[in-house]
Amino acid sequence: MFQVAALLLWLCSLAYADIVSESEPNNSFAQANLISCGDTVQCAHLDGVGPDFFRFAMPAGDSVYLRTLLCETQESTIIVLYDSAQQFITMDINNGPQEFSVIGYYSTYPQYCYVQILSRFGNSFNTYNFVVDCLDQIVGLHDVCSTARPVTFFPYYDESTTAGCGSEGGTAAPDVYYGLSLATPGDVFIQICSEFFDARVQILTQCVSGYMDDASEGTCQLGADLYSFGLLPQDYYIMVEGTSLLQAGAFSIEVAPVLQECPPVPWLVLGIVANEPFLEWPEVPEADSYLIEAALSANGPFEALAVTSQSFWQDPVGFALPQRFYHVRALCQ
Numbered sequence: 001m002f003q004v005a006a007l008l009l010w011l012c013s014l015a016y017a018d019i020v021s022e023s024e025p026n027n028s029f030a031q032a033n034l035i036s037c038g039d040t041v042q043c044a045h046l047d048g049v050g051p052d053f054f055r056f057a058m059p060a061g062d063s064v065y066l067r068t069l070l071c072e073t074q075e076s077t078i079i080v081l082y083d084s085a086q087q088f089i090t091m092d093i094n095n096g097p098q099e100f101s102v103i104g105y106y107s108t109y110p111q112y113c114y115v116q117i118l119s120r121f122g123n124s125f126n127t128y129n130f131v132v133d134c135l136d137q138i139v140g141l142h143d144v145c146s147t148a149r150p151v152t153f154f155p156y157y158d159e160s161t162t163a164g165c166g167s168e169g170g171t172a173a174p175d176v177y178y179g180l181s182l183a184t185p186g187d188v189f190i191q192i193c194s195e196f197f198d199a200r201v202q203i204l205t206q207c208v209s210g211y212m213d214d215a216s217e218g219t220c221q222l223g224a225d226l227y228s229f230g231l232l233p234q235d236y237y238i239m240v241e242g243t244s245l246l247q248a249g250a251f252s253i254e255v256a257p258v259l260q261e262c263p264p265v266p267w268l269v270l271g272i273v274a275n276e277p278f279l280e281w282p283e284v285p286e287a288d289s290y291l292i293e294a295a296l297s298a299n300g301p302f303e304a305l306a307v308t309s310q311s312f313w314q315d316p317v318g319f320a321l322p323q324r325f326y327h328v329r330a331l332c333q
Contacts, residue, residue: 026053029086029301032114037064037134043071044117048125051118051304056132058113063152064134066115068100071127076120077101078307084111086301091291093120093307093331100128104153120307141165141176145207148177148237155256162197162241162248169208171200173242180236180255187229187258190238193220196249197242201226204237212236216243223251227258262286262332273312277319279326283311287330294318295325302327 018036022044026033032053035041044052058064068077076099080091089105096102099120107113117130135152142149143165149158158178165174180188180203192199201224202214218225238255242248262284269280279292289309293302302325305315318324 022052025049027051029053029082029114029303035132037132039132041130043127044130045127046075046117046119046125051116054115054117054130054132055112056115057110058107059110059134060107063157064103064105064107064132065153066101066103066105067096067131067133068102068117069096069129069131070098070100071129073126074098075100075126075128077128078118078120078304079103080116080118080304081105082114082116082301084113086114088293088302089113091304093289104156106157116304118304118306142178143174143176144168145177145204145237145239148179150179151181151238151255155254157252157254159250159252160240161250163250165248167241169204170202170239170241171243172245173197173200174248175239175241178238178240178253178255180238182231182233182236184233186231187227188231189254189256189258190215190224190226190228191218191220191254192223192225192240192251193218193253194223194249194251195221196251197222197247198244199223199247199251200241200243201253202239202241203228203231204239205234207237208239229258262330265290265328265330268326268328271312273314276314278312278314279328280312281328284330286332289331291329291331293327293329296321296323298325300325307331 019040019042022041023033025031027050032055035054035056066079076094078093079101081089081103083089092101092103094101160176162174162176167174190201192201200216203212204210213228215224215226265281271278271280289307291307292305292313294305295302
């Protein structure tokens with residue numbers, strides 16, 4: 001019954017995709033505007049009071065894309081994604097066009113999620129467009145190299161199966177393919193998880209040829225972990241297969257860049273700088289910037305307030321409240 005209701009919820013969200021308007025006030029979780037997959041929120045305004053909040057039904061599918069785009073004025077935006085319990089999932093700082101933002105995320109089950117959009121440089125009166133695309137890739141078995149399923153964002157996640165597929169290369173086991181395009185040199189980590197067959201993963205430079213790296217052992221069930229270093233900017237193919245003829249079945253794949261781990265901020269201190277109260281924390285050498293979150297309760301929900309490259313920050317509104325709780329996350333890009 002739950003699956004039927006979830007499917008109806010998703011279909012309804014697709015059916016009414018449209019250009020919509022923001023409705024103020026929407027500066028908190030409780031005031032979040034309800035929008036749908038496929039909607040474009042046209043020329044929303046950051047009103048200088050606080051961030052904007054939206055709520056939408058996220059389907060179980062290949063990926064969900066959240067994007068901010070130029071409307072009338074240039075803005076350096078931050079998108080923060082929360083789950084139905086208002087817990088932090090992920091965020092993005094101006095990795096979209098110009099200084100706007102984009103998030104790609106895979107959800108294994110349907111749920112209502114919250115999106116918070118704020119200015120990177122504090123309270124702002126600028127405008128932006130906000131687009132929600134929910135993509136459920138139903139594209140067949142992608143069991144030949146010429147129909148490889150594209151890796152559309154990092155970290156990329158997909159679930160598929162080799163059962164019923166042919167064998168175009170590698171071992172005699174059935175195989176499926178993914179297409180990977182790198183715009184810059186880099187390192188890539190590929191993890192295959194499966195409880196049904198002994199998996200093998202390979203990176204190819206050409207369609208069913210140009211074998212580079214491969215792995216047949218891993219840390220996730222019967223899957224395989226492949227670290228590939230120093231890849232050049234070009235197109236690649238990823239082949240997933242079994243280690244022998246009868247090894248086939250369902251699996252999941254994750255493709256992610258190999259990034260330096262960002263250490264957590266160890267502690268926070270309320271201090272005085274120039275006779276003003278400041279929130280301070282020890283500097284993390286590896287951090288590119290810090291995400292500051294706050295809540296009126298120690299149990300949250302915590303909302304993103306700002307991003308700064310400095311290891312101190314002033315919150316004049318927060319310090320005037322009877323109590324306020326803070327988180328600071330180190331961000332390594």
